[in-house]
Structures are given as structure tokens and as C-alpha cells.
Amino acid sequence: MPLFKKKQGDAVQLPPPKHVAIIMDGNGRWATRKGLPRTAGHAAGSEVFRRIATYCRDIGMDYLTVYAFSTENWKRSQEEVSAIMGLLKKYLFEALEKMERDQIRLKFFGDLSRLSPDLLELIDRTDKTSAKYEGFQANICLNYGGRDEIVRAARAFARDCAAGVRKPEDLTEALFGSYLYSAGIPDPDLIIRPSGEERISNFLLWQSAYAEYYFTDVLWPDFTPAELDKAIAAYFRRDRRFGGVKR
Ligand code: IPE
Numbered sequence: 001m002p003l004f005k006k007k008q009g010d011a012v013q014l015p016p017p018k019h020v021a022i023i024m025d026g027n028g029r030w031a032t033r034k035g036l037p038r039t040a041g042h043a044a045g046s047e048v049f050r051r052i053a054t055y056c057r058d059i060g061m062d063y064l065t066v067y068a069f070s071t072e073n074w075k076r077s078q079e080e081v082s083a084i085m086g087l088l089k090k091y092l093f094e095a096l097e098k099m100e101r102d103q104i105r106l107k108f109f110g111d112l113s114r115l116s117p118d119l120l121e122l123i124d125r126t127d128k129t130s131a132k133y134e135g136f137q138a139n140i141c142l143n144y145g146g147r148d149e150i151v152r153a154a155r156a157f158a159r160d161c162a163a164g165v166r167k168p169e170d171l172t173e174a175l176f177g178s179y180l181y182s183a184g185i186p187d188p189d190l191i192i193r194p195s196g197e198e199r200i201s202n203f204l205l206w207q208s209a210y211a212e213y214y215f216t217d218v219l220w221p222d223f224t225p226a227e228l229d230k231a232i233a234a235y236f237r238r239d240r241r242f243g244g245v246k247r
């Protein structure tokens, strides 16, 4: 468990943020810089996800949410999209094999209906098999878009109204949250984006209302537990006021 320094004071051991979210970006540039095909960057990136998820579990975090494939990423070449889907299958096969050792609850956020039937079957199996692990949960965002998530939630609520299960006046922020993929999960405390891009790219639009952001130039395949420690240390230097007054 790393030591984090709060402000300029003495080093103190603080609990890590409960929920960290990461936009796993920079795989393509990492590969291109090495003279490799972009898909080699995705392969390296998926190994880094494994390492970082284990580290988050080990330092006592409750949730890690990662952006693996966006609703916009279908714009890429068919070759790249299939390579990413292939890597995902490989990752899930291995995760299923190592489940007892890793003890990680795996959940999937996104419109999974567009994925291939064999990938869907694997996702379903991983979801069900890992349901018994309660200590640490990793949410993998696949064919995920923040706007798409909100539209789907609105549609589901409208359907419930039409069916007479809900009334428009019932709608509160909390109730709306229960229609999102993240139902029952606290909002992320910290959102990290590696690769130097400083934008949200349609990630967790609803849930990020009061998240702290951390940007770094490090490319995702080069991201290490030490980089995560740096992000968490920066998080501890922030004053989260949630609209209130500085304490
Ligand atoms: C993130 O890395 C992975 C996905 C979006 C699937 P990129 O593939 O976007 O890498 P860059 O941004 O082109 O370097």
C-alpha cells in the first residue's frame, strides 16, 4: 500500500479513492513509435490493464472502470476493430481461467448487442462466474458512449412510464442513475487519461459530474502502478468541495 503525501505536510497513509476510471488511450501511438502495427499497441495495452486492475485490487480500491472501446471506435479499419475484439476474447478466456486466483468481479458497460455472439457468450460467462467476488470490481466499457447510455436510460424510463410502472414526476437524479449501466455503483472519484489528450471522449458523462481529472503524457502501454500512484497522490492534493466552501 503506497504512502501518499497530502499537501506539504507529513506523509500520511490515506485510503485510495474508492472508484477510479481510466481512458486507456495511446495504444496506437505507442506501437507506431516503435515501428509496430497499431494492433501491437492494443495487445500491450491489454496486458497493462491486467496489471493495473490487480494493483487497484491490492491497494484496496473498490471499483476500477476502464474505457476499452467506444461507440465511436467502429470508425476504425475493420482490421483494427477485429484485432481489438480478438484481444478481448483472449483476455476473457484468460480471465476465466485465472478467476479463482484473481478474485475480481468483472462487469461490462455498453451496448453489447453489436458484439459477435461468441464474444457475447464469453462476456456473459465472465459476468456470471465472477459474480461471487465481492471485494473488488472492474467495469469494462465496451461499445460504450456516455450519450448513448443516457439516451438508453431515458428510453427505459419512458417505457416504464408507458407501461404504468413509473410516472414522470417520479424521476429524480437517483432514480435516473438506476437506469444507467453504473446502477448501484458510486460515481468515480478520479478519472485518468493517459496519452496527452485532454478530453473526455464521451466517457461517463453523467457519472463524472464531480470527478477529479488527471492527465498524463504517458501512453497507456507504458502506464505502470507507479504512474497510478502519481495520479492518486495528485488526487489527494485536490480540495473536493462539491459546490460547498473550502474547509
Ligand atoms: C486506445 O488507444 C484504445 C482504443 C481506443 C480502442 P488508441 O488506439 O486510441 O491509441 P491512439 O490514441 O491512436 O494512440
Ligand code: IPE
Pocket (backbone or CB within 6 Å): 023, 024, 025, 026, 067, 068, 069, 070, 073, 197, 199, 201
Ligand atoms: C477514447 O479514446 C476511447 C477509448 C480509449 C476506448 P479515442 O482514442 O477513441 O478518443 P479520441 O478519438 O482521441 O477522442
Ligand code: MG
Pocket (backbone or CB within 6 Å): 025, 026, 027
Ligand atoms: Mg486514442
